[in-house]
Structures are given as structure tokens and as C-alpha cells.
Amino acid sequence: MELKAGQRLNSAVCDAQVVVVKAPADAVEIQCGGVPMIDGDQERDASATTPDGDEGPALGKRYASEELGLELLCTRAGSGALAVDGEVLPIKGAKPLPASD
Amino acid sequence: MNLLVLLDMVAAGRGDAVVVQSGDETLTANELLEGAWAGQKLAAGADALAYVGPNALAFPLGLFAAAAAGIPFVPLNYRLSDQQLHELLEPLGNVLVVAEGPVGAALADAGHDVTGADDFVAACRADATPGEIPGDAEATAVLLYTSGTTSAPKAAVLRHGNLSSYVIGTVEFAAADEADASLVSVPPYHVAGLANLLSNLYAGRRIVYLRQFDAEEWVATAKREQITNAMVVPTMLARIADVLDADETGVPNLRSLSYGGARTPSTVLQRVIKLLPEVNLTNAYGLTETSSTIAVLGPDDHRAARGGDPVAVQRLSSVGRVLPTVEVEVRDDARHAAARR
Secondary structure, eight states, rough: OOOOOTTEEEOSSSSOOEEEEEEOOOOEEEETTTEEEEEESSSOOOTTOOOOTOOOOTTTEEETTTTEEEEEEEEEOSSSOOETTTEEEBBBOOOOOOOOO | OOOOHHHHHHHHHHTEEEEEEEEEEEEHHHHHHHHHHHHHHHTTTSSSSEEEESSSTTHHHHHHHHHTTTTEEEETTTTTTTHHHHHHGGGGGGGGEOOOOOHHHHEEEEEEEEOOOHHHHHHHHOOOOOOOOOTTTEEEEEEEEEOOOSSSSEEEEEEEHHHHHHHHHHHTTTTTTTTTTEEEOOOTHHHHHHHHHHHHHHHTTTEEEEOOOOHHHHHHHHHHHTTTTEOOOHHHHHHHHHHTTTTTSSSSSOOOEESSSSSHHHHHHHHHHHTTTEEEEEEEEEGGGEEEEEEEEOHHHHHHHHTTOHHHHHHHTOOOOOOTTTTOEEOOOTTOOOOOO
16 A cells, blocks of 8 residues: 555554554555554454464554655554564664753 | 644543643643544634633643644734734634633724633533544644744744654653653743643643743742643743742752753853752753754753863853754855755
């Protein structure tokens, strides 16, 4: 699927939801729990389950692939691992800053 | 990404925690989110939502109601004359103006659609069903009028994408301790007031508003509310230092104090460093047009100056280091890049 910044994706297998912060130029497939994620307005199959051993996304964490220019922000936590084209997406490290506001 | 997504995340994480407080009135994350959708109904059909008033619950409610409605939020300086406010509002089209007292009455007489701040807050406390969050990151989130030193005030356009990328790029979600509280005394029509609201909300830090700045009140509130963080402008810093000079108990919970908005006199800064030895001081430098902070002089730089090292003391006049998410270019007279970072 071709992604665009600001787009919301829901997991097809758990409660996870992400917002696309940075979209790659080329189409990619974002998966959660091994199954392609679906557009915000599509219904998910309630009977679906996540694979054992998956580490789901945590609320407020960013998941990114520098190589692809992809960055996702988790807006609802879930139990299925986030992946792009079959590769698990790592958490993007936080840049600690002194509180300025 | 719409700013409402940030609030939606905060509500999903700790919905029942108080996020904003003004006097005895409070809003939890869930109440602020529901209030945004209730306020959106009031703003239906308007081209913009303006707020003319001091720090109060109507400010965050107005901001997020406008975000839910997909229209710009316009916080205006309540010290401007009625005529100046009218001239700023006129070109914006059909504006829902939230204002109280004589200013509200004068703007209503001038033909504007005015709702009192208390009425607006009450209406935002009504039940509302959440709608679809507008998706356009290029849409204008806030119009901020700069002071207009050389001519009439000009609006800086802050888009949802500018503000949300600033927040998610510089603030770790829900990283604050549950007891953390931030005292906000910069006005809502200043970019620092806006950045402050978004950053503290996203960090999970309770925001305590001072309606208008007063140094005695600032110190008393910091003690009473066990304030851990605060942001002030230089003139406030000097007056707070005067009050703390004559105060033996000080502000024991304060861990972090940032200042900015104008150059701080070195004499004021050196007094503050001595008065608040345990506090992490940060100079935040930025512009309205850059969605707030782009460079910071951090606590270590301030600590180094405490010993009186001349280089470290001199460095206190610096705006510090550029944030990792920011690119800076210095251009020569022919507008060619002379240096880049």
C-alpha cells in the first residue's frame, strides 16, 4: 500500500493503531502480528489472534526504518509486532532533551 | 498529523488524570477530549475560533475544539484595543469569538459572534460523541499574531504538521512522573504558551495556569501546587528573583525552570543561579515562525557558570545548541549559504 503522512492504520489482529509520521516514496506493506494492517475505517476480524512471542507496539512509541524513510507513531497499544514487508520494525530511540517548555 | 491525535493518545494512556488546572477548576484528559468534540459542535460553520482572554480552561478547550472542527484557532492579546481586535478578526471571515467582559461586549457590538469564556467552558462540559479527526496535516492549526514592532501585527501560520512534529520529535510520550506539575504564566497568545501546553500534555505533566503573571502569586502557587517545572520570560524571572530573595522557604519542589522569549540580562541570570542552586535551568530559544524552540542552553552550561569560570559565565549569553531535529543555515548578503548545520 502507498502510505501518506497522517494516515491511520489499524491492526487486523489486535487493538494496535498507528499514525504514519513519515511515509516512504514506494509502496510498502505494514504488518501487525504477521497480517497486513488495515485502513482506519475498515472492520477487523474479531476472531483473529496474535502469534505467541510477539511484542506489540507501546502507546506513544515510534517505530521506524531509516533505510525506507518510514516512521510510525503508536496511538493505541496492541499485542502484535509491527513489521514492514516481513521485517520487524524497531523502536526509534528517543533523543533526550532538557525540558524547554 | 492533527493535534487532536496527541490529546487522543494522552486520553488513551491516562484518561482520568488531571491535565489542566486553573484556580479550582480542572480538566482530565478525557474531559478535555470530550470537551473538544462538544466545542466543535459550537464552532460548526465558523471559519475560525478566536480566544481573547488570559490563561484559563477556555484556552486548551478552544485549541482542541478548533482542531476537531478543522478550523484555525486564533488566540489574541486581550490587552489590545477593541478597535485593534476588530481589525484582526475582520479579515478572518465568520469567527466564533470566545471572550468575556467589556472586550466581549465591544466585539459583539462590532458585529462578531461572541460567546463568554465561562459559557464556552460550560458548553464544552456537555456530553458529546467523538467524530472523525480531520486528517490534513497541512491545515492551519493556529494563527499567532506577532507584536508588529514595525507595522500592524502579522499572523504566523502554524500548521498541524509543524506543531505535532515539534512535539513528537522533542518530547517523550508520558515520560513525566505522575506528581509532576508545570506552572504556566506565559500568555496564551504567545508561542511559548502554546508549545508549553502541547509539550506538557504529551509528557503527561499536569498544567497549572496562572491567569496573569504576578511574582508573589507565582511563588505562592509553586509552593501550594508542588510545582516541578515552569517556563518564564526574562522580566518574570527578575521579579521572581526579587520575591525569592525575601523568602526563606523558596520553591522546594521546583526541578526545572526554563526561560526565553527575549534576551535575559546576565545580572538576573547570575542571581537566579545562586538563588536556585538545585534547579535545572534552560534557556529556550526560538521564534513564533519556527513553532517555538530551536536551540537550548542546558542545565550543565548553567551549572558550569556557578563556579564563576569566565568562559562559562560568558556562555550564559549564548542560546546554546541547535536541536537535533533542526537545520540551520547562515547566509551572506547575496543570500548564499555561508555556513550550515
